Amino acid sequence: MLKLRNKLLILAIITATLTRFWKISTLPYPPNGDELAFGYYGWSLLHFGTDEYGRILPLNFPSIGDFKYPALAYLNIIPAVIFGLNEITTRFWSAISGVLLVLITYKLSKLIFKNEIAALASSWLVALSPWSILESRLGYENHISMFLTTLSLTILLHIPSSIIPQLKKNKLVLISLLLLVISAFTYGAQRIFIPLILLSIIILSYLKNSFLTKTRKISVIFFITLTLIIGISLVPQGSRGRAFEEAWKGLTGDQSNRLQELYIQAGTSQTRLPARLTYLFHNKYRVTTFDFLQRYSNHFSPNFLFFYGEASTEKIPDMGLLLFIEILLLPIGLFTLFLNKNKEGALFVLTFLIFAPVASSLTFGGPHINRASLMIPPIALISGLGFANIVNSFKGKTNKLALYLLALGISGSSLFTLNQLFIQKPMDKPWIKEQVHKEVVKEIYKIKNKYKAVAVNDDDYIYFLFYEKISPKTFLSNSEITPLTKDNVWERVDRLENIYFKMPFNCPKSGKLGVLYVCSGQEVPQNSKVLNVFYFWDGVPANTFIEFYPLSKMPSKLPELPENIYYMVDVETGLDYPDGIIPDNFPSLW
Secondary structure, eight states: OOOHHHHHHHHHHHHHHHHHHHTTTTTSOOOOHHHHHHHHHHHHHHHBOOOOOOBBSSSOOOTTTTTTTTHHHHHHHHHHHHHHSSSHHHHHHHHHHHHHHHHHHHHHHHHHHHHHHHHHHHHHHHHOOOOHHHHHOOSHHHHHHHHHHHHHHHHHHHTTTTSSSHHHHHHHHHHHHHHHHHHHHOOOTTHHHHHHHHHHHHHHHTTOOTGGGGGGHHHHHHHHHHHHHHHHHHHSGGGTTHHHHHBHHHHHHHHHHHHHHHOOOOOOSSOOOHHHHHHHHHHHHHHHHHHHHHHHHHOOOOOOIIOOSSSSSTTTTOSSSSSEEEEEEEEHHHHHHTTSSOOOOHHHHHHHHHHHTTHHBBSSSSTTTTTTTTHHHHHHHHHHHHHHHHHHEEEEHHHHHHHHHHHHHHHHHHHHHHHHHIIIGGGGOOOGGGTTHHOOOOOOOOHHHGGGGOOOOOOOHHHHHHHHTTHHHHHHHTTTEEEBBTOOOOOEEEEEETEEEEOOSSSOOOOOEEEEEESSSSSEOTEEEEEEEETTTTSSSEEEEEEOOOOOOOSOOOOOOOTOEEESSSSOOOOOOTTTTTTTTTOOOO
């Protein structure tokens, strides 16, 4: 049995490695600006000790205005040493955390449930988890942060073991605390989850004969320490990260209007109530509570978990975030959880699951795959327990048949997941600039010196810094950057060398001579020369390089355009631009 267990666990780790690292640079799509920023920071800190703005060893990274947390940036120094500045560096830690989570989930399940089948099943469910596979292939902070938190909690629960010498115990305490601190400075959701889960461990330690009793003092120290560190770190606005922008801040306009409607209706109703009683029923506290509970409960809806997921770019087409077989395993596991002999262990897992989506529920919008990724470990633990309960419910040949059927169900669900992730997702609504931006950036840099200026959409400076390996010093000495102020934190880079950002059109109707315009969409001006077209993976035009020429030089028959590119119906013939050309002395390129 020992050899079989080891073989199955090693095979699960190998499976997780393949599903996380295969074509990691390009699938399900190449890295976006946030991912590239974290990769660039690791490389920049390694070689220059600063971020792109020249700030030495910063505790937050202003970036495009979202003030990224520091931990992943500093962790990326390690892959930057090994791989240099490339896409693998940006996604290295996410992929590694996805592989190691398999082993940690096995250890945590074995510790809590003392069931080998449940532990192995949980490890396989993590290895094949659609949620974890997708998150492991993106260079965001949430998956590595979730892994660090889970690893720390696993160590914390192991600390009371009497077989651990005192010296080793002290080291484990420090390691566990350090992991929680790093996690809290990796992703914002942990700053809410970590104090909550530590508080729950303290409360559960008071249960009779609880194995958590021996962790009480350590958990209390952890809770006080982490709460103080997190609280102090939240004082500067820049240290709050993107959570400062995403967090719920009060009633929306629609909610305020609805309250007014309810007050008016109560005042004109045939059945009158005292105004104070109406206010007791309808006030901002009731609306806020209901709004939070609705967002929270949506994280547990079958639609989110199994059938649709959520509507962000990370969505997996035609499925949710869990394997379809878990429609069976998860409810059976939840039922078994309440029958488990280790009551405090079962309550810990349940508490883990209950607190996991709290931070996500405090933000605007529906459930989010990134913000709620803390749900991955407890769901795997519960589903693995459900797997074991089904298998153990049968004896003899029926037991083997149940095992084979469940294994077949997991295999079938996994094959569907892999198809959706690696074949369908790259082509499902594929119009994201990451598909072509690397080629666009490199082409711009190759030809930019032939032009007086290059005009592009958005504030995509990080793509140029990353793919051209531009040092912070070079960037600062060759750019126009709006100073950082309280009212101006977003998209501050206006120019890099002769490349001008934030063109407010997909493609302008008029422009200056000798300027390269990088258009998006399918339409180009009639008085333009198309130089190059970059297509999304499905053949839809992503970016078109054009030059302008005067309307007076337009041929009677316009040149034929590349595939799926069309001329605009109108031309710019205003008094300011009588020949469709912007004068050189005009202060803008558009």
